Amino acid sequence: MPLHGGITTANWLVFNPANYYTEGNQLEGLPMINWYADLPPIKPKYRAITQLIKRLIEDDKLLPGQRLPAERELAQLLKVDRSTVTRAFLELTANGLLIKKTGSGTYVSTLPQIASQADKVNWNFFLENTESRGDQAYQQRLLQARALDHGALIDGAANELPMGLIPELGALQLDWHGFLLAQKQEQDAGYQPLIHTIGQIHTNKKQFHLANQTLIIAGGAQQSLLLVLRSLLQVGDAVAFARPSYFNSSAIFQATGIHTYPVPLTSDGLDLAALEEAILKHRIKLLIMNPTFQNPTGSILTLEQRQRILKLCQSYQIPIVEDDVFGWLVAKQDEVPTFKSLAPENVIYLSSLSKLLGSSTRIGWIVAPQAIGQRLLQVQKKLDIVPSMLAQVMANLALNNASFEPEISKLTAQLSHRRDQVTAIFRECRPDWRFTTPKGGFYLWVTQDDPDIFNQLLAQKILVKPGPIYGTDKRSFRFNFAGIDAKKQQQLRERLKN
Incomplete structure (x- = not known):
């Protein structure tokens, strides 16, 4: 040559x-x-x-x-x-x-x-080898902006609820003797009263039944996903998920050696032609979905869209992992049957309390067909990643608190109000920004024509999560409206007008 x-x-x-x-x-x-x-x-x-x-x-x-x-x-x-x-x-x-x-x-x-x-x-x-993710520069900019903030920042890049919106449950009564007694109710799958409580919640909401299923307590949704990948896949196996998606920036896939193949999310739902092509070309082993208040778009897949996805996956024997961490926040009129209820033997269901009670809660759960559940329990025990007993007991007390359901209803109303206020500000001040108002959740997904929008907003002390973090281009961004109270709404309006 x-x-x-x-x-x-x-x-x-x-x-x-x-x-x-x-x-x-x-x-x-x-x-x-x-x-x-x-x-x-x-x-x-x-x-x-x-x-x-x-x-x-x-x-x-x-x-x-x-x-x-x-x-x-x-x-x-x-x-x-x-x-x-x-x-x-x-x-x-x-x-x-x-x-x-x-x-x-x-x-x-x-x-x-x-x-x-x-x-x-x-x-x-090793240091150079761990800095290969394309979104790393944006993540560093976000950390730096928060570190240098002295109260002037409007943080629309947050992942969770602000402290002021976390449900107020009052005093959760637990004495030491009661905690010692609670430990006698721990089983391989977790604290039995908590397992019963979660099962009752899903049954009462008519999301699905636990017949022939195993419910396992885990340390949050991300740890649940890690457990699923470690239990069912091998290094070099492939999974698919939607694009844009917060899974795009997750370190779990790199840590487990799993290859990922994003499939475009369109106005009609997941691009099924692209999904089928990925299945055939890359031998996809799992499809990972976040179908309700999808992160970052805030969209909800319709029943018809879910049925089409299930039909395609069943034809190729592809199981679905359903991440439903926002399922708590769906209004009654907007509820759509979960993938788990539509095909209980073909779906592994994940949820957690982190989007309700704060990201440090670290209590999540997995609902899987019995045979798969036993495999997950074996790996969980082997890896010793069972959440603390104290956290499980406190979570059970929170879920059984008389204020829990009223506080969730109150939270849903507060989020809807802040969403309406922020979307009105965006339409007033930036009519060129394009977005679909979500029915709930925390996030707005905005597209516009300026590839330097992240830096321009940062210069105005407005922080957003740019598209490349979610696998798209620089013209899109995610905005968390949950933390934008009345004072910040006024600041947001003034800054966007300049």
């Missing part, structure tokens, strides 16, 4: 003092290097490359200050992936044997100390 002015790749290369390398042009006093033939026969390959370069430096075949081939070209010579060369260079750089010069290349250190090098771990590789 031709390189730079007709030079071709080959195994035999030497270095030129002018910081370039040529083919078959041996320098006086320096032997030529046969990169591929001289590579030690050890694994992993990056370790073989580091040993080769160390030996070449020791034997004066690579001299201080000399430039090495570019990573891509050296990968061709060594017949390895470029990432393998990158890792070797990172380790050698961390050990002081190589120096990277931005825009120039990689060089042998002017004073490489081979003999004094300890065989130490290159932590830089």
Whole structure:
């Protein structure tokens, strides 16, 4: 393959003092290097490359200050992936044997100390390897904006309820003796009274029945999803979810080695043609859905849309994981049957209290067919990720509190009022912004035409969650209206008018 002015790749290369390398042009006093033939026969390959370069430096075949081939070209010579060369260079750089010069290349250190090098771990590789997510820069900007805030920020990028809207349940009575007695009611699936309470809630709401199902208490919806992935899938398996979706920025898939394939969410629901293509092309093992007050769009899939998705998944034997953390906030007239009620044997249902009682509550649950439930229990016990007994007892007290249902009704009304106020401000001040008013939940999903909208709003002390975090482009953003009280509504109007 031709390189730079007709030079071709080959195994035999030497270095030129002018910081370039040529083919078959041996320098006086320096032997030529046969990169591929001289590579030690050890694994992993990056370790073989580091040993080769160390030996070449020791034997004066690579001299201080000399430039090495570019990573891509050296990968061709060594017949390895470029990432393998990158890792070797990172380790050698961390050990002081190589120096990277931005825009120039990689060089042998002017004073490489081979003999004094300890065989130490290159932590830089792990740090660089964990910063690969495309949304990382936005996440850092959000953290920085909050850290520097002195009360002027309108935070529409929050994920949860503000403290002022969390239901007020008064004093939850629990003495030490009662707590000790409660521990005797703990089973493998969790605190039995809490399991009974949650089961009764789902039955009373006519969401689904627990016949032939297992209900398992877990540490929130995210931990529930982690448990499902670890129990049912293997590294390299594939799942699908909607785009845009908060699943796009979840670290769970990377941590479990699961490949993800987003499927567009349209005005008619999930793009079924794209879903079928993903199933056939990528051998999708699970479809993960957040069908009620979807995060970030706030949409609710209709019954017809849910039935079409189920029919397609059943035809390919694809189970559905239903994330229903916002199901608490649906008004009676807007309720749609859950996927779980429509196909109980084909769906794993997840929910939690974090969207109601604060993100630190960390109490969630899984409802799965019995055989799958037993598998989940085995893995949960093996991984020791059972939520604390104290948290389970407190959650049960909260759910059985006489104020719980009235407080949820009050919360739903407050959210509806704030949604109406914020949408009116958006229409008044930014008529070019496009959005569909959700029937509930916390979020507005806005699209407009300016790709720099995140920075423009940030300059006005308005924080939003930009589209790339959810797998879309910079022209979209999510706005959490739950925390925008009357005072902030006035500030929002004034800033958007400027």
